[in-house]
Amino acid sequence: MTPVAVMVGANRVVSAAGIIHPLGSADLSPEDEKALRRRIVEQALQALRTEVAKPTVFGRE
Amino acid sequence: MAAETLRVVCYLNQFFGQLGGEDKAGVGPQVVDGAIGAARAVQQALGDAGTVVATVICGDNYAAEQAERATAELVALVAAARPDLLVAGPAFLAGRYGVACGALCAAAQAELKIPTVTGMHAENPGVELYRRQVYVVQTGAEATRMLPEVQRLVALGLKLARGEAIGAPAAHGYFARGVTRNIVAGANAADRAVAMLLDKLAGRAFTTEVPRPAFPPVAAPRLVKTLAGATIALVTDGGLVPRGNPDGIEALNATRYGAYSIEGKSSLDAAQYDNPHRGYDTTWVKQDPHRLVPVDVARELEQSGAIGKLHETVYSTVGVATTLAQSARMGREIAEKLRAAGVDAVILTST
Incomplete structure (x- = not known):
């Protein structure tokens, strides 16, 4: 859904793990799932520290 | 050729294609012969003017989460049915569905060189993403009036398939595509502007000739602290x-x-x-x-x-x-x- 977030004008968009579980994945072990979540949150923090002039997607893609 | 009726392919999500609800939102592209689910309304609206030869269906999450792959797979299924026209949706206010309809229509037009039409509510994100490339007919938010909505999609679709001239957005109920066409107006710009202003002052209905964008840009704030x-x-x-x-x-x-x-x-x-x-x-x-x-x-x-x-x-x-x-x-x-x-x-x- 990142194209939608960009289209409506969200300035800092982080690509996450999917609609039904944006910050996790039932396919991973609990440890790996938490590590995935941590990576996405850290990516969000990195995005917050980054100056942007227009809607920008961080992370995958 | 004249005796052959128009071949139409419909695109639906898992819900309107009767595969199931959110539990089936992950299913990949598939095709069914003829019209099923909401595509039956398309067949009804077509009457003798055309035949729904296939219904292509894809789950909302599959289409949204791997958009490029889904669109490519869907285009291949559409192509196999050799349609003269693709009717996608209508998606109403369903966001994932609307975006998928727009993406498929845009790709089918570009790759298969066939006309396409879809339908959505004004606030469906698919409208802003695709209205410039695709004819998107304006619908209500919910599927409560399916047949009359589909009739408007089909009416525009038939005109496109027959190569007939398409009038202004307001005449056919589709979202403006950002196409500028020269027309001869009944009055010059100054007269029209003053007439509009007088209508506005008097509280009468008026139609702008320059609509404002739906999503004004939001300035990106800076995090000043560490x-x-x-x-x-x-x-x-x-x-x-x-x-x-x-x-x-x-x-x-x-x-x-x-x-x-x-x-x-x-x-x-x-x-x-x-x-x-x-x-x-x-x-x-x-x-x-x-x-x-x-x-x-x-x-x-x-x-x-x-x-x-x-x-x-x-x-x-x-x-x-x-x-x-x-x-x-x-x-x-x-x-x-x-x-x-x-x-x-x-x-x-x-x-």
Whole structure:
């Protein structure tokens, strides 16, 4: 859904793990799932520290 | 050739294609001979003018999460049915579905050189993404008047398939494609502008010739503090609520949001939470609310000093078929409360 977030004008968009579980994945072990979540949150923090002039997607893609 | 009726292919999501609800939103592209589900309304609207030779169906999540692959697979299925016209949707206010309809129509036009038409509500994100490339007929928010809506899609589709001239957006009920055509107006611009102003002053209806963009740009704020000194709040439109949904947040078209304390919590106990969101399959976020609101990881980052503080209130609402006006109001109210509480930045998790 990142194209939608960009289209409506969200300035800092982080690509996450999917609609039904944006910050996790039932396919991973609990440890790996938490590590995935941590990576996405850290990516969000990195995005917050980054100056942007227009809607920008961080992370995958 | 004249004796052959027009070959039409319909595109539907898993719901309108009668595969199932959110439990089937992950299914990949598939094709069924003839018209099934909502495609029957297309056949009814076509009458003798054409035949729905195939219905192509794809789950909303499959289409949204791997958009490029889904579109390529769908185009191949459409191509195999050798249509003269593709009718996608209508998607009404369903966002994933609308985006998928727009993407498929755009790709089919470009790669198969066939006319396409789809239909959506004005606030479906698919409208802004695709109205310049694709004829998107304006529909209501819900499928309560399926046949009359489909009749308007089919009427425009038939004109396109027959190569007939297409009139102005208002004449056919489609969203303006940003195409400028020279016409001879009955009055010059000054006269028209004054007439419009007089209508406006008198409170009469008038139609602008230069509509404003739907989504004005929002200036990107700068985080002035370092992360280690900043207070970060978690907000979600994915529907996290305490068990019992004390604020009665609606399952769709929400007008309410909740403020939920996480004070003293290093993680969220799934047994204490619920999720009324009816826009996606909430099974996995109910199993583990951190898959939606990452309190566990955020607490660890707070303890390690990576962030200054995690705000002790999580704001939550349900973002599905929510009107732009309600979303903007709730966003503004939540932002005001966060600012008053000294929050420096927000991580908003969305589904």
